[in-house]
Amino acid sequence: AQSVAQPEDQVNVAEGNPLTVKCTYSVSGNPYLFWYVQYPNRGLQFLLKYITGDNLVKGSYGFEAEFNKSQTSFHLKKPSALVSDSALYFCAVRDRHSGNTPLVFGKGTRLSVIA
Template sequence: AQSVAQPEDQVNVAEGNPLTVKCTYSVSGNPYLFWYVQYPNRGLQFLLKYITGDNLVKGSYGFEAEFNKSQTSFHLKKPSALVSDSALYFCAVRDVEGGADGLTFGKGTHLIIQP
């Protein structure tokens, strides 16, 4: 079975500072990893994904994430936070070797950027 852990319910960052939202995963094989953002009363928006290749992936709105196979992590980062980045962030995984096609999501992390 595949699973995702987002250890922080909430992350608070001052505007202009770097931010990190943590994610670790568990799959039986190799993972496909995704980050999504959700604004209040809205659906999820795709930010970025890791499929294969370079461990550092860049996505929308200046976000990036680093795949670390030895630590089974896929932390989301941004060098300089904006107030508009405040939202709910979900990490998600699929097992490359099969199983359900749908995404398994973490429980989400509220990111709050303080002016």
């Protein structure tokens, strides 16, 4: 069975500092990995994905994520945080070999960027 772990419920970072939101996963095959962001009273917005190729993937709003197969991790990063980045971040996984298999989400990490 697929699963995603986001070990931190909350991450606090000062504006301008780098941020990292952690994610580890477990799948039976090779994974499709995703990050979504949820702003208050809004739906989930797609940020970025890893499918294959370069382990460092770049996404929306200056975010990037690094796929590490040996550590089964897909941490979300940004070099310089903005107050507007404050939101709830979800990591998700899908088994590559299962076509339109639904996403399995982590429990989410609340990012708070302090001015």
